[in-house]
Amino acid sequence: xTFIKTKLPVVVTxxxxxxxxxxxxxxxPAWKTLAAExxxxxxxxxxxxxxxxxxxIVKLHWGRxxxxxxxxxxxxxxxxxxxxxxxxxxxxxxRGESYRWLYDYIYLPVAATSYATTFFxxxxxxxxxxxxxxxxxxxxxVSAVLMMLQIGIFAAFLPIAPRIAAWVWNIPTSAGMRAVVxxxxxxxxxNSFRVIVGLERGHLGGGE
Amino acid sequence: xxxxxKLSNIDVRILYLIMVVAAIYPLLRPxxxxxxxxxxxRDAYAAIEALQPGDLVFFGIDYSPTQEAEMWPxxxxxxxxxxxxxxxxxxxxxxxxxFRYEERMRDIILAEYPEYKYGENIIxxxxxxxxxxxxxxxxxxxxxxxxxxLAGNPVGSLPLWNxxxxxxxxxxxxxxxxxxxxxxxxxxxxxxxxxxxxTVASGASTMAPLYQSGQMIGFIIGMVGAAEYEFLVGKxxxxxxxxxxQSMGHVLIILFVVLGNIGYQAIKADESRAKAKRAARGDx
Numbered sequence: 001x002t003f004i005k006t007k008l009p010v011v012v013t014x015x016x017x018x019x020x021x022x023x024x025x026x027x028x029p030a031w032k033t034l035a036a037e038x039x040x041x042x043x044x045x046x047x048x049x050x051x052x053x054x055x056x057i058v059k060l061h062w063g064r065x066x067x068x069x070x071x072x073x074x075x076x077x078x079x080x081x082x083x084x085x086x087x088x089x090x091x092x093x094x095r096g097e098s099y100r101w102l103y104d105y106i107y108l109p110v111a112a113t114s115y116a117t118t119f120f121x122x123x124x125x126x127x128x129x130x131x132x133x134x135x136x137x138x139x140x141x142v143s144a145v146l147m148m149l150q151i152g153i154f155a156a157f158l159p160i161a162p163r164i165a166a167w168v169w170n171i172p173t174s175a176g177m178r179a180v181v182x183x184x185x186x187x188x189x190x191n192s193f194r195v196i197v198g199l200e201r202g203h204l205g206g207g208e
Numbered sequence: 209x210x211x212x213x214k215l216s217n218i219d220v221r222i223l224y225l226i227m228v229v230a231a232i233y234p235l236l237r238p239x240x241x242x243x244x245x246x247x248x249x250r251d252a253y254a255a256i257e258a259l260q261p262g263d264l265v266f267f268g269i270d271y272s273p274t275q276e277a278e279m280w281p282x283x284x285x286x287x288x289x290x291x292x293x294x295x296x297x298x299x300x301x302x303x304x305x306x307f308r309y310e311e312r313m314r315d316i317i318l319a320e321y322p323e324y325k326y327g328e329n330i331i332x333x334x335x336x337x338x339x340x341x342x343x344x345x346x347x348x349x350x351x352x353x354x355x356x357x358l359a360g361n362p363v364g365s366l367p368l369w370n371x372x373x374x375x376x377x378x379x380x381x382x383x384x385x386x387x388x389x390x391x392x393x394x395x396x397x398x399x400x401x402x403x404x405x406x407t408v409a410s411g412a413s414t415m416a417p418l419y420q421s422g423q424m425i426g427f428i429i430g431m432v433g434a435a436e437y438e439f440l441v442g443k444x445x446x447x448x449x450x451x452x453x454q455s456m457g458h459v460l461i462i463l464f465v466v467l468g469n470i471g472y473q474a475i476k477a478d479e480s481r482a483k484a485k486r487a488a489r490g491d492x
Contacts (some may be wrong), residue, residue: 036348036349039344039345040352043337046338046341047337047338094307095360107305108273108308111272111276111305112276112277114274115274116277119231119457120224123220123227124224126461130468131468132473150244159244166248169412169416174413177413177416178416181417181418
């Protein structure tokens with residue numbers, strides 16, 4: 001049992017990763033076919049992971065309802081909506097008229113509107129939180145203002161503004177992000193190696 | 209000083225009201241502010257303009273409904289441009305909430321461009337889970353990944369599907385995504401495939417190094433990019449109309465930042481002076 005719980009998942013991870021990675025170093029058609037098949041299995045697993053996500057949501061919100069938490073009403077609304085969409089989707093698939101109506105006239109507007117509330121957060125933050133407390137904050141603020149000056153009313157009265165904004169984007173911003181992307185990629189390689197060889201077991205429910 | 213303190217302590221609901229009025233007014237009575245077209249947008253336009261009729265193009269629509277305001281205008285403008293070039297389009301979708309945008313764009317192209325016949329020069333494929341793994345599957349074995357199209361038709365019944373051997377047959381991948389580079393890593397492995405991206409404003413800085421390195425041949429950003437592209441394509445639409453609103457919003461945000469900081473610095477200076485006076489008097 002210990003082997004199945006602790007050692008087998010590590011072996012499966014190592015073998016699967018080795019097959020996928022090795023296809024880039026060995027030009028063997030059968031190996032590439034096997035790797036492509038594994039990637040297709042990955043797509044199927046990802047689809048099941050969505051279903052697992054549904055289970056997680058149900059567990060979380062049902063717990064809140066059972067505990068009569070202060071947000072139990074919102075949890076109930078979430079679960080009822082989930083059940084309703086699921087029932088319609090299973091009955092009609094995503095091509096059904098009712099499902100499309102719900103999607104187009106309830107889900108899409110609600111999702112877009114919920115993101116639009118950031119409009120108010122930004123307003124409040126601009127006034128209350130964006131304080132220039134030191135030189136770094138000043139540089140950040142000036143850069144942000146320069147980026148905002150590149151369109152519309154500013155470009156009409158200040159033709160050089162778009163060029164300055166383009167310089168800020170092309171040079172310092174890109175330089176910083178290049179470092180972040182490279183650092184992130186190196187970190188990803190290191191962490192992936194740890195997962196492949198079994199040093200990292202967080203995905204198995206344990207630590208190192 | 210009393211006035212500065214008042215200005216730096218305005219009820220935030222008043223600010224919300226000012227912003228709402230500033231956002232709505234230009235939509236009702238357009239101001240018509242100029243929109244300079246950036247070199248980046250022109251280069252992106254030129255990249256698609258260089259496509260020849262019959263070229264195979266992937267058209268990926270991968271954004272969630274929360275990003276509709278920025279990305280749907282991009283989708284419309286780019287979709288019209290691709291259709292005008294007469295390329296063969298294979299639409300993909302790797303984000304759960306985006307299939308309706310794919311369906312709508314497909315229907316718009318079929319309705320407005322009579323030369324497009326579904327299955328012959330345009331196909332829409334269904335949502336595929338897995339994000340980067342799904343793109344990796346497209347690269348490794350594109351034809352093995354799909355058995356049905358978005359409408360539920362067997363892909364084998366579509367003439368265009370039978371003409372395609374794999375991802376390497378494609379000339380360009382046009383990806384409209386609200387997330388950064390998880391699509392680019394796999395697709396850049398296809399030899400000769402040009403990568404073109406439209407993304408949200410918040411994802412632009414992540415993609416900037418990839419565009420500058422030449423890994424992407426075209427790149428438009430957010431609603432400004434959509435508005436620029438609409439003008440280049442000759443179909444000003446939602447994004448162009450929203451530019452006045454965005455300008456007014458930027459003006460007010462800059463004003464609020466300046467007001468808030470004037471108040472903050474004035475109050476800070478006032479408190480420093482008061483502290484110095486107390487120290488001079490010997491108060492604890």
